[in-house]
Amino acid sequence: MREITYLEAVREAMSQEMRVNNDVFILGEDIGVYGGAFGVTSGMIEEFGPERVRDTPISEAGIAGTAVGSALTGMRPILDLQFSDFITIAMDQIVNQAAKIRYMYGGKGMVPMVVRTPSGSGTGAAAQHSQSLEAWVTHIPGLKVVQPSTAYDAKGLLKAAIDDDNPVIFYEHKLLYKTSSHVPEDTYSIPLGKADVKREGSDVTIVATAIMVHRALEAAMELAKEGIDVEVIDPRTLVPLDEEAIITSVSKTGRVVVVHEAVKRGGYGAEIASMIAESEAFDYLVAPIKRLGAAPSPVPYHPELEKAHVPQVPNIIQAVKEMLKRA
Amino acid sequence: MDRLIVPDKITDNKLINLYKQMWVIRFFEEKVDEYFAKGMIHGTTHLAIGQEASAAGVCALLDVEDKITSTHRGHGHCIAKGATADKMMAELFGRTTGYCKGKGGSMHIADVDMGNLGANGIVAGGIPLAVGSALTAHMKKLNYVTVCFFGDGATNEGSFHEAVNLASIWKLPVIFVCENNQYGMSSPVKEMVNVDNLATRAQAYGIPGVVADGNDMIEMMNVTDEAIKRARRGEGPTFIEAKTYRWKGHSKSDTKKYRTLEEEKEWMRKDPIKRFKNDLMKAGFLTKEKAEKLQEEAKKVIEDAVKFADESPMPTLDDLLTDVYA
Numbered sequence: 001m002r003e004i005t006y007l008e009a010v011r012e013a014m015s016q017e018m019r020v021n022n023d024v025f026i027l028g029e030d031i032g033v034y035g036g037a038f039g040v041t042s043g044m045i046e047e048f049g050p051e052r053v054r055d056t057p058i059s060e061a062g063i064a065g066t067a068v069g070s071a072l073t074g075m076r077p078i079l080d081l082q083f084s085d086f087i088t089i090a091m092d093q094i095v096n097q098a099a100k101i102r103y104m105y106g107g108k109g110m111v112p113m114v115v116r117t118p119s120g121s122g123t124g125a126a127a128q129h130s131q132s133l134e135a136w137v138t139h140i141p142g143l144k145v146v147q148p149s150t151a152y153d154a155k156g157l158l159k160a161a162i163d164d165d166n167p168v169i170f171y172e173h174k175l176l177y178k179t180s181s182h183v184p185e186d187t188y189s190i191p192l193g194k195a196d197v198k199r200e201g202s203d204v205t206i207v208a209t210a211i212m213v214h215r216a217l218e219a220a221m222e223l224a225k226e227g228i229d230v231e232v233i234d235p236r237t238l239v240p241l242d243e244e245a246i247i248t249s250v251s252k253t254g255r256v257v258v259v260h261e262a263v264k265r266g267g268y269g270a271e272i273a274s275m276i277a278e279s280e281a282f283d284y285l286v287a288p289i290k291r292l293g294a295a296p297s298p299v300p301y302h303p304e305l306e307k308a309h310v311p312q313v314p315n316i317i318q319a320v321k322e323m324l325k326r327a
Numbered sequence: 328m329d330r331l332i333v334p335d336k337i338t339d340n341k342l343i344n345l346y347k348q349m350w351v352i353r354f355f356e357e358k359v360d361e362y363f364a365k366g367m368i369h370g371t372t373h374l375a376i377g378q379e380a381s382a383a384g385v386c387a388l389l390d391v392e393d394k395i396t397s398t399h400r401g402h403g404h405c406i407a408k409g410a411t412a413d414k415m416m417a418e419l420f421g422r423t424t425g426y427c428k429g430k431g432g433s434m435h436i437a438d439v440d441m442g443n444l445g446a447n448g449i450v451a452g453g454i455p456l457a458v459g460s461a462l463t464a465h466m467k468k469l470n471y472v473t474v475c476f477f478g479d480g481a482t483n484e485g486s487f488h489e490a491v492n493l494a495s496i497w498k499l500p501v502i503f504v505c506e507n508n509q510y511g512m513s514s515p516v517k518e519m520v521n522v523d524n525l526a527t528r529a530q531a532y533g534i535p536g537v538v539a540d541g542n543d544m545i546e547m548m549n550v551t552d553e554a555i556k557r558a559r560r561g562e563g564p565t566f567i568e569a570k571t572y573r574w575k576g577h578s579k580s581d582t583k584k585y586r587t588l589e590e591e592k593e594w595m596r597k598d599p600i601k602r603f604k605n606d607l608m609k610a611g612f613l614t615k616e617k618a619e620k621l622q623e624e625a626k627k628v629i630e631d632a633v634k635f636a637d638e639s640p641m642p643t644l645d646d647l648l649t650d651v652y653a
């Protein structure tokens with residue numbers, strides 16, 4: 001079976017779509033000969049040319065709005081936003097325009113665009129190049145939010161995102177770019193709003209996103225050695241959220257740890273926890289819901305501080321054990 | 328012997344010190360380059376080797392009270408504004424003795440005591456900050472000026488245009504210094520902007536726009552002097568475009584596919600340090616021996632900085648949550 005990296009999977013999803021649909025194009029900073037800050041678009045300008053792999057000036061507000069306007073009038077742009085931290089600059093066009101146009105116009109018009117953007121820490125790039133700000137966009141009705149954790153998911157979810165007639169924010173994790181998994185060569189689509197059980201278990205549910213899926217799986221393997229059976233659920237898309245998959249799992253295990261890389265305060269884990277508390281799964285809980293997220297500080301530069309800033313495998317193991325001790 | 332025409336403020340002694348300073352900047356960056364390549368420093372870095380004249384030439388005219396805002400490519404600005412290589416190197420090594428206690432790294436070095444309001448990881452992020460600093464000077468009737476460094480690429484951000492306009496309508500004491508090194512990360516300025524000189528953009532905001540040879544120390548000092556005088560007279564901002572070139576890639580991961588070796592060589596022949604050395608020698612300020620001695624001294628500054636950084640303590644986990652709020 002063929003294995004490719006997460007980075008290659010993202011590129012393949014775009015290339016395959018661009019081969020069959022002339023309306024799909026990419027715009028962004030340094031995506032041409034440079035191949036993008038992380039190499040995702042490497043080789044694409046050679047295949048598709050500078051019209052469809054469009055190098056832009058450093059103008060996030062302008063290029064975001066240009067994407068929205070072209071989407072509104074019949075194109076299907078993919079905006080390559082070099083680092084997800086820079087969404088701050090593109091935010092007006094994404095939040096006040098893209099997200100609202102269809103609703104404000106009474107159901108007329110649509111904005112079929114994808115904002116692909118790398119997020120997360122672990123590269124030593126410090127406070128302005130390492131954030132996980134996905135909770136901001138989940139708060140905005142009209143936007144969909146995707147966070148793939150594997151190469152397989154990245155390819156299928158990106159196809160679904162490009163096919164979707166709404167603005168989709170597609171978060172790619174920098175530390176996952178070089179991870180590989182089995183990825184079919186043919187195109188396939190993973191529906192937005194469908195969670196994936198990455199590991200089945202009966203004692204505790206861990207709901208984890210992006211890089212935390214991998215840390216949760218590692219923790220689960222360690223815990224299995226001590227006879228603790230962990231289920232790992234990857235929502236894959238935050239909006240729409242597969243509530244049912246989470247509720248089913250938590251109803252089975254009675255215990256849940258929610259873990260993400262974003263700062264815990266105001267993070268999307270709060271939404272997931274509240275959703276569980278409001279659901280019928282509440283009756284099955286035998287311990288309080290536990291959330292793990294980054295410390296309430298900007299991302300520090302020093303490598304040890306940077307690691308300590310976000311949940312690591314031992315933190316997840318500890319959270320699970322403490323939860324089991326309680327009940 | 329050629330006579331050097333430099334601003335009054337630039338004494339003979341200062342000229343000599345500036346020559347040494349340029350080497351301190353060059354050696355600092357070469358050392359950083361080496362350590363990144365060896366994996367001894369983590370994260371990322373942006374080197375301004377080849378651009379020393381704009382940093383040193385502009386800051387030569389500034390007093391301690393004057394302020395600068397800098398960029399991701401800011402080591403040179405920082406040294407030229409009076410920072411010590413010790414604390415800068417310590418920052419890159421992630422030590423508590425570093426300018427940001429090891430929490431900021433290369434892209435965030437600030438030396439507020441010396442008037443450096445900080446490097447910036449956000450392209451054009453420092454431009455409105457500089458205007459704000461100039462607004463303080465204006466409102467508190469303080470006499471300092473603020474120099475705002477940024478790249479060619481930054482002039483395509485909305486915040487550049489908004490900030491320059493503000494500074495112009497309020498006649499604020501700020502000098503916009505655009506270091507046009509011909510490229511953003513990979514994008515040639517020729518393809519990203521439809522005017523030959525970025526200084527032309529100043530016209531739209533009703534302020535003077537000056538094109539300068541960014542590899543010529545003497546010219547950089549003279550145009551800056553003019554701009555500062557204008558700012559101190561209350562006549563408002565000036566935009567200086569310093570044409571220059573970065574010898575190295577954009578950051579450590581750059582393979583430089585977007586430019587040619589010939590072009591690089593052509594610009595390396597215009598080495599700003601060599602040029603300044605020739606100017607100083609021709610005017611009788613410097614002998615070959617003296618030049619070599621200064622270069623050796625500069626090298627020693629960096630060796631000492633490495634030693635200082637290496638012997639400095641690492642932060643502890645208790646430092647994670649300090650300094651989030653004032």
Ligand SMILES: Cc1ncc(C[n+]2csc(CCOP(=O)(O)OP(=O)(O)O)c2C)c(N)n1
Nearest residue numbers: 086400448449450478479480481510511512
């Ligand atoms: C808002 C924002 N967009 C993009 C980037 C990524 N980036 C960092 S430096 C750079 C190029 C900047 O070019 P220029 O302003 O000419 O400065 P130079 O690097 O040439 O010194 C880019 C695109 C960023 N850091 N911030």
Ligand SMILES: [Mg+2]
Nearest residue numbers: 478479510511
């Ligand atoms: Mg540049």
